[in-house]
Amino acid sequence: MPLPASLLSTILPDLQAALSRGHALLTAPPGTGKTTVVPLALLQASWLAHKTILLLEPRRLAARAAAARMASLLGESVGQTVGYHIRFDRRIGPDTRIEVLTEGILTRRLQTDTDLEKVGLIIFDEFHERSIHADLALALCLDLCHLKHDLRLLVMSATLDTQATADLLGNAPVLSCAGRQHEVRIRYMDRPAQGRIASITAHGIRRAVQEEQGDILTFLPGVGEIKEVGRLLANDALFSRETTVCQLYGDLGKEAQDRALFPDPGGRRRIILATSIAETSLTIEGVGCVVDSGWSRLPAFDPRTGLSRLTTMRVSKASADQRAGRAGRLGPGSCLRLWTRAEHHNLPPFHPPEILNVDLASLTLELALWGVTDPAALQWLDPPRPGPFRQAQELLQSLNAIDTSGKITPTGRQLAALPLHPRLGHLLLTAEKHGMASLACDIAALLSERDLFYQSTSASVHDRFTLLSAWRQTGKTAISTQEGDRWIVQRVNQAARQWSHLCKGTTKATDPATIGSLLAAAYPDRIACRRPGQQERYLLTSGRGVRLAPGDPLANSEYLVVARLDGGLREGRIHLAETVDIETLRHHHARLFSKEEVVEWDDIAGKVLAVQRERLGAIVLSEQPLADANPEAVRAALLDGIGQRGLDCLPWNRESRQLQARILCLRSRQADTDWPDVSDAALHADPGWIAPYLDGMNSLEQLRNLTLQTILTAQLSWEQQQQLRKLAPETYTVPSGSRIRLNYQSDSRPPVLAVRLQELFGLAETPAICNNSVPLLLHLLSPAHRPIQVTSDLAGFWKRGYPEVKKELKGRYPKHFWPDDPLQAKPTRGVRKSSVPR
Secondary structure, three states, rough: OOOOOOHHHHOOOHHHHHHHOEEEEEEEOOOHHHHHHHHHHOOOHHHHHOOOOEEEEEHHHHHHHHHHHHHHHHHOOOOOOEEEEEOEEEEEEOOOOOEEEEEHHHOOOOOOOHOOOOOOEEEOHHHHHOOOOHHHHHHHHHHHHHOOOOOEEEEOOOOOHHHHHHOOOOOOOOOOOOOOOOEEEEEOOOOOOOOOOOHHHHHHHHHHHOOOOOOOEOOOHHHHHHHHHHHHHHOOOOOOEEEEEEEEOOOOOOOHEEEEHOOOOOOOOOEEEEEEEHHOOOOOEEEEEEEEEEEEEEEEEOOOOEEEEEEEEEHHHHHHHHOOOOHHHHEEEEEEEEOOHHHOOOOOOOOOOHOOOOHHHHHHHHHHHOOOHHHHHOOOOOOOOOOHHHHHHHHHHOOOOOOOOOEEOEEEEHHHOOEEEEEEEEEEHHHHHHHOOHHHHHHHHHOOOOOOOOOOOOOHHHHHHHHHHHHOOOOOOOOOOOOOHHHHHHHHHHHHHHHHHHHHOOOOOOHHHHHHHHHHHHHHHHEEOOOOOOOOEEEEEOOEEEEEEOOOOHHHOOEEEEEEEEEOOOOOEEEEEEOOOHHHHHHHOOOHHHEEEEEEEEEEOEEEEEEEEEEEEEEEEEEEEOOOOOOHHHHHHHHHHHHHOHHOOOOOHHHHHOOOOOOOOHHHHOOOOOOOOOOOHHHHOOOOHHHOOOOOEHHHHHHHHOHHHHHHOOOOHHHHHHHHHHHHOOOOOOOOOOOOOOEOOOOOOEEEEEEHHHHHHOOOOOOOEEEOOOOOEEEEEEOOOOOEEEEHHHHHHHHHHHHHHHHHHHHHHHOOOOOOOOOOOOOOOOOOOOOOOO
16 A cells, blocks of 8 residues: 655654554645545554544545545455445445544434444544534544543644644644645736636636646636636637546536546546635646635625525635645646735635634534533533524524523434534424425525525515426426526525435425415524514514515515525615415414513503513514503512613602701711611612502602602611701701701712801801711801802801901991801891890
């Protein structure tokens, strides 16, 4: 069995030794043979004890190719020592020791065979791609290793954050191997390209054919672009009989794959149109030039559909380097990048891990099946983000896949067994119960691919289904390019055919209402009710507002189920939906309906609203007055209203505000006592002080019957009430004998005594309260009760301020007595008959 000498001599012995002790990490660039050589070299290791090796590959095509290559090195057929298992295809025999699996298959294997008794080593190949399936599988494997101590894990990658991964594997050793990459000359465009990806790429291929040697590997984002470029090149005179165009993507048959992977038997020069599947793992012989469109199609969460979908985006610098390296496997090569140097500078270094950017519903369901309700219970390179994880749990609860504690339900176990997003899985399960599996497969396929129509005046799913049916019935040719995309129709048909084996049943009806009912099984959070009096605006059960395009016939429907919408800032635009009637929803989706007794504050009406409501999520279907509302609930709602309106909605008067200020005065000056905090902030924060007095009330109008002075007094003990009268009296008796009401402040300022100056004659010191510890703030008034002076130092005023004030007052009020020595004068309330002091 031929092995690369550098890998054999420098890596394999150390790798064998490392794995005999535990987990390991291997980094090696593409072309070193790690995918096919390492599993074969480890097969006879003593620590493996003749157990099976599971090799995880991120793509189906790479899995088949790796299994075929290893089998050929052994001189065997696939299915003997080496086999593979991918979606819809399995070639495993009784003697198979190396099983090549795709990521979803490995997760399913872990869930169904948790002991993995016959498995000794699991290899994670191309782990640097960081798919969500690989991250999940590694987390589950690490958890399993706590019970299965003889299970070894080997992580292999071309480029990876080795330290973080090694730490995750328990400080595992890192082994590195240098590749044998030849020089690759990189060329860029002089100016940014304009136009469709396919036409730009076709132009680049024409240039490469004329300027470069060897087979040309072209990277395109997806199959649609591959087909379009193929059509553009088909009739080009530049390509002679000595040139052949090959395609390479995941769904190709083996014969078509081989034409792309191996040199042409007739010696023709190949132009290979490939997706990013050709970046790593696969060895393509004869490539001397790479033409890179600069685009990738990667999974990302699409809020329009609630699913993770492939999204076209710019490549990262790491991916661009991987692609360019394909031209230097066998000798010096070249790479034509169809973007400028300046654009390359702005590319992201790496694409972020999928787990940070995709829908987590499937992962959350797998964790629930594993028995994990909190991702923190497992080890991750990048743990699922809390917000998206909670959203995924809410969705799974609406699909009856998990319960409110996050534990999996019987329905959830059924969904986990399906190779579909939980939304689509629930659609198929629901349809199967009603004998509509075929229709459900078509709907699921329609939702998973791009829209069949280039343009449409309606968002109706039924219209798309009608187009698909016409395409099938008319020999698959009766679709104009203006009406729909033939390639997308083919993709939809293929997906529906693949999924049809997952469930049983025939289609009984295909009317819009039936389609809408099935959509509700996948989108219970997107059932929409038309807003009253607004033709095209709807409210979703999730609480979000959405709207149809003007003139859409679906606007005649009172209820819709929305399958695709955009992320408008205020309202989402509906792009795909179908009508449904409320009685059909009641019959087939009764679990979504709820009845509740609602007792809540209605701020517009200014009173407590007590009703019984029937709801469909955020949509209120009916509302009836609740005659026997729970008094505690009414009280709580009224308190909520007081909290919203603020304390000013209560019937405060001067007496109650002064009582509040008197209590606060003593609280601030007697810190060692237990005077209650009756400040507005404290009363607003804890409304328990007023709650006992709200019995029988349900509106702001009725709050006027409250006597706040009595309620505040009740917050004091009997002893405190007596102390309050003594230490913070309502009035103060001045030397003239008048009892004058004090004005207490709500803050820390002293109480105010507003008194006519003549009534203080003979008083030497500033009067005080609270055992003479709080001097009053004196507002000295004229006989006409006009302010003369404000002071808290009465003695100082007699000495310094009074002589000047006396002169002014004598002139204004000559009939009043203004003594030269106020401390020796008798206080008076009015005009004295004698002007001579006694």
